[in-house]
Amino acid sequence: xxxxLGLLAVLGPVLLVSMDGSILFxxxxxxxxxxxxxADQALWILDGYGFAVGSLLIAFGNLGDRYGRLKLLMIGTAxxxxxxxxAAFAPDAGLLIAARLLMGVAGATLLPxxxxxxxxxxxxxxxxxxxxxxxxxxxxxxxxxxxIAGGVLLERFWWGSVFLINLPVVALFLLAAPVxxxxxxxxxxxxxxxxxxxxxxxGLLLAGYAVKHTAAEGLAAGPVALGVAxxxxxxxxxxxxxxxxxxxxxxxxFRDRVFTxxxxxxxxxxxxxxxxxxxxxxxxQSVLGxxxxxxxxLALPGAAVLILTCVVTPHVxxxxxxxxxxxxxxxxxxxGLLLLLPGGVGWYVASTVVAGLGYGLSFSVVADTAVGAVPVERAxxxxxxxxxxxxxxxxxxxxxxxxxxxxxxxxxxxxxxxxLAETLRLPGLAAAAAEEAKAAFVTGLRVVAAVAAGLHAAxxxxxxxxxxx
Numbered sequence: 001x002x003x004x005l006g007l008l009a010v011l012g013p014v015l016l017v018s019m020d021g022s023i024l025f026x027x028x029x030x031x032x033x034x035x036x037x038x039a040d041q042a043l044w045i046l047d048g049y050g051f052a053v054g055s056l057l058i059a060f061g062n063l064g065d066r067y068g069r070l071k072l073l074m075i076g077t078a079x080x081x082x083x084x085x086x087a088a089f090a091p092d093a094g095l096l097i098a099a100r101l102l103m104g105v106a107g108a109t110l111l112p113x114x115x116x117x118x119x120x121x122x123x124x125x126x127x128x129x130x131x132x133x134x135x136x137x138x139x140x141x142x143x144x145x146x147x148i149a150g151g152v153l154l155e156r157f158w159w160g161s162v163f164l165i166n167l168p169v170v171a172l173f174l175l176a177a178p179v180x181x182x183x184x185x186x187x188x189x190x191x192x193x194x195x196x197x198x199x200x201x202x203g204l205l206l207a208g209y210a211v212k213h214t215a216a217e218g219l220a221a222g223p224v225a226l227g228v229a230x231x232x233x234x235x236x237x238x239x240x241x242x243x244x245x246x247x248x249x250x251x252x253x254f255r256d257r258v259f260t261x262x263x264x265x266x267x268x269x270x271x272x273x274x275x276x277x278x279x280x281x282x283x284x285q286s287v288l289g290x291x292x293x294x295x296x297x298l299a300l301p302g303a304a305v306l307i308l309t310c311v312v313t314p315h316v317x318x319x320x321x322x323x324x325x326x327x328x329x330x331x332x333x334x335x336g337l338l339l340l341l342p343g344g345v346g347w348y349v350a351s352t353v354v355a356g357l358g359y360g361l362s363f364s365v366v367a368d369t370a371v372g373a374v375p376v377e378r379a380x381x382x383x384x385x386x387x388x389x390x391x392x393x394x395x396x397x398x399x400x401x402x403x404x405x406x407x408x409x410x411x412x413x414x415x416x417x418x419x420l421a422e423t424l425r426l427p428g429l430a431a432a433a434a435e436e437a438k439a440a441f442v443t444g445l446r447v448v449a450a451v452a453a454g455l456h457a458a459x460x461x462x463x464x465x466x467x468x469x
Contacts, residue, residue, distance in 0.1 A: 003121045003122055003127070003131075005176075005180040006117070006118075006121045006180045006181050007118060007121065007122075007131050007134065007135075008180075009173060009176045009177055009180050009181060010073075010114045010117060010118060010135075010181070011134070011135070011138045012169045012170075012172060012173045013073065013076075013077050013080070013110045013114060013169070013170075013173055014110065014111065014114050014135060014138050014139055014142070015138050015139075015141065015142045015169070016080065016107075016110075016142070016166050016169055016170070017053070017080075017107040017110050017111055017142070018138075018139045018140070018141075018142025018143050018146070019142035019143070019145065019146040019149065020049060020084075020103060020107070020142075020146065020163075020166070021049065021050055021053075021142070021143060021146065021274070021394045022142075022143045022144075022146030022147055022274065022277060022394075023146035023147065023149060023150040023162050024045065024046055024150065024162065025046075025146070025147040025150065025274075025277050025278045025280075025281040026147045026150045026151045026154065026281040026285070026292055026295055026296055027150045027151075027154055027159050027162050027292075028042065028045070028046065028278070028281065028282070028421075029281070029282060029285050029286055029292075029421060030154055030159045030292070031045065031096075031159050032419075032421040032422075032425075033421075033425070034158075034159060035090075035092055035093045035096065036093070036422075036425070037093035037096075038093075038418070038422075039212075039215075039217075039406055039418035039419045039422070040209075040212045040213050040217070041093045041094070041097065042093075042419065042421070043212045043398055043399065043402055043403065043406070044097045044100075044212070045093065045096055045097055045100060046278060046398045046402070047208070047274075047394070047395040047396075047397075047398035047399050047402070048097050048100045048101045048104065049100040049101070049103055049104040049107070049395075050104065050274075050392070050394040050395025050396075050398070051101075051104065051204055051205055051208055051392075051395040051399075052100075052101045052102075052103075052104025052105050052107070052108065052201075053104040053105075053107045053108045053111075053395075054108075054204065054388050054392035054394075054395055055108075055200055055201035055204045055205070055392075056104075056105060056108035056197065056201060057108045057111060057388040058197075058200070058248040058249055058385065058388055059108075059196075059197040059248060060072060060076075060108045060109045060113070063109075069113040069116050069117050069120075070113075070117065070177065070181050072109045072113045073109070073110060073113045073114060073117070073177060073181075074174065074177060074178075075109065076106050076107070076108075076109025076110045076113070077106075077110060077170050077173050077174060077177075078170070078174060079102070079105070079106035079109070080103060080106035080107055080110065080166065080170060081166060081167050081170035081171070082106075083099055083100075083102035083103040083105075083106055084099075084103060084163040084164065084166040084167060084170075085163070085164070085167065086099040086102065087099035087100055087103060087160070087163040088160035088161070088162075088163040088164045089160055090160075111139075114135070115132070115135060115386075117181060118131050118132060118135060121181075130314070136310055136313075136363050136364045136366075137307060137310035137311050137363075137364070139363060139390070140306055140307060140310045140359070140360060140363040140364075141303075141306075141307045141310070143270075143273070143274075143306075143394075144299075144302070144303035144306045144307055144356075145303055147277060147281060147296060147299055148296045148297075148299050148300060148303060149162070149165070149296075150162045150296070151292045151293050151295055151296025151297075151299075152293060152296055153165065154292045154293075155291070155292060155293040155296075193240075193244055193246070193247070193248060195240070196237060196240055196241065196244070196247070196248045197248065199233045199234075199236060199237045199240070200233075200234065200237045200248070202230070202233055203230045203231070203232075203233030203234035203237060204230070204234070204392075204395075205230070206226045206227065206229055206230030206233065207227050207230030207231055207234065208230075208395070208396075208399045209223065209226060209227070209230075210223045210224060210226050210227025210228075210230065211227065211399050211400060211403050212399055212402075212403050212406075214227075214403070215403030215404065215406040215407040215410070217418070218410075238251075249385060253385065257466055257467055258322060258323075258467060261326055261459075261462075261463050261466065261467060262322075262326065262365055262366050262386075263366065263385060263386065263389045264389070264459065265326055265329065265330070265362045265365065265366055265459070266362065266363075266366035266386055266389030266390045266393060267389040267390070267392060267393035267396070268393060268452075268455060268456065268459060269329070269330075269333055269358065269359050269362040269363075269393065269456070270389075270390050270393030270394045270397060271393040271394070271396050271397030271400065271401060271452070272333060272337060272355075272397060272401070272452035272453075272455075272456065273355070273359055273394075273397065274393070274394045274395075274397035274398055274401075275397040275398060275400075275401030275402050275405070275448055275452065276337065276340065276351075276401075276445070276448060276449055276452065277299075278398060278402065279402070279405055279441075279444070279445045279448060280340070280348060280445070281295060282420060282421070282441065283348075283441065283442065283445055284298065284345075284348070286420055286421065286424060286438070286441070287420075287438045287441060287442060288345070290345075298345060298348060298349055298352075299352060301349055301352060301353050301356075302349070302351075302352025302353050302355070302356040303352075303356070304356075305352075305353050305356035305357060305360065306356035306357075306359050306360045306363075307360070308360070309356065309357050309359075309360025309361060309364075310360045310363050310364050313325065313360060313361055313363075313364035313365065314364060316361075317364075317365065322365060323463070323467045323469065325361050325365050326361075326362075326365060326463050326467070327460050327463050327464050328357075328358070328361060329357075329358040329359075329361035329362045329365070330358065330456045330457065330459050330460030330463065331358070331456070331457065331460045332354060332355065332357045332358030332361070333355050333358035333359065333362075333452075333453075333456045334358075334453040334454075334456040334457040334460065335354050335355075335453075336350075336351045336352070336353070336354035336355025336356070336357075336358065337351065337355060337449045337450075337452050337453035337456070338449065338450070338453045339351035339354060339355075340445065340446065340449040341446050341449060341450065343442060343446075358456075363390075366386050366389065366390070401448045401451070401452060402448075404444070404447060404448055404451065405441075405444035405445060405447070405448050406418065406419065406444070407444075408440065408443055408444035408447050409437075409440045409441055409443075409444050412439075412440035412443050412444070413436060413437050413440035413441075414433040414436045414437055414440075416429075416433060416437070420437050420438065420440075420441040423437040424437065
């Protein structure tokens with residue numbers, strides 16, 4: 001009984017971390033009106049959180065293994081609550097970005113430690129697999145219901161309310177965790193290489209900044225140089241891990257093809273989902289003119305399918321195998337993304353339902369594969385790799401696919417402002433220019449959907465050919 005109570009307590013922070021990766025998708029039009037961020041600031045508000053989580057998950061997974069997972073969970077949850085309160089009352093875009101980055105740092109402490117605590121709580125393999133399945137379903141549910149929760153809150157309250165809802169969950173966890181959870185540590189030598197942490201985080205942030213600034217403003221020597229520096233740092237980080245006795249990322253795990261494909265499957269679907277969900281939120285509100293609550297309700301069918309798929313996936317995988325599940329998820333996502341191309345409310349709902357099948361499969365298969373591939377004492381690090389793929393996918397989806405949409409808008413739009421929101425806010429905007437801007441935004445959404453669908457189809461074919469039957 002205590003194990004299941006511990007699972008229930010852990011799921012609160014897990015839900016918050018995943019939900020805050022997507023809760024702003026429908027809130028951004030409102031935030032853009034209130035805080036008037038620039039094009040690249042808007043992208044940083046969305047994905048600065050994901051970059052911070054993704055770049056630090058590995059480090060905090062190792063820190064939890066060494067210094068105590070429950071201790072890190074408690075500290076991280078408290079910091080997450082404080083940063084959420086700061087984000088809710090941020091007076092401008094710059095401070096909101098800073099608060100979102102702090103939320104990401106705190107969130108990075110939660111996921112790997114939470115997954116590792118579950119591995120310690122459930123010693124029976126069957127119960128552990130069921131608990132991990134629930135963990136994966138909760139994580140997926142957070143991403144799925146984030147935009148819906150944001151839409152419902154914005155119908156009645158100001159935009160900062162999407163962050164304040166974190167505080168009651170934080171308080172409940174801090175009260176319950178010392179009672180139902182116990183401290184666990186991995187019995188292994190080695191510390192955390194601080195230089196690796198710094199270079200990986202700096203490399204990701206510099207490369208992300210270069211991509212977003214170039215898409216919004218065009219080529220410039222400074223951002224390009226920073227992007228090159230970021231890529232060099234990431235390359236040096238990978239090389240350093242191979243030389244360390246206790247690396248942040250054990251690249252030997254990637255020798256297993258199933259593990260490798262599963263980790264890629266954790267990254268690419270989240271990239272496609274985050275980008276298309278964000279762009280679709282703008283499409284429904286700014287192009288079709290729907291109220292935020294109506295846009296949120298349209299996301300319900302896809303969210304329900306995604307969550308249900310996560311719940312049943314472990315049973316499905318027992319029958320069809322991981323290989324077939326991985327193949328099926330990519331082709332389902334590709335088909336769902338292509339359904340965005342015709343445009344309209346009906347096609348949008350159909351897209352979320354079909355793609356939701358693939359997203360649900362991907363979330364569950366990734367979590368199960370990552371943790372099952374390593375000994376229990378390495379569960380924190382392995383869980384960090386899996387969640388890093390998810391969180392980086394979420395961040396890279398906005399950074400890369402979102403920047404692609406911004407680039408298309410800049411090239412196809414009326415050239416009055418870098419984004420649709422900024423264009424529609426211009427005083428005295430002619431009706432023809434507004435329609436041109438909306439058409440350019442829709443073109444950007446279609447380009448992103450087509451590119452993401454092509455990548456998923458290619459990965460599905462690779463999985464079909466690469467993995468053994």
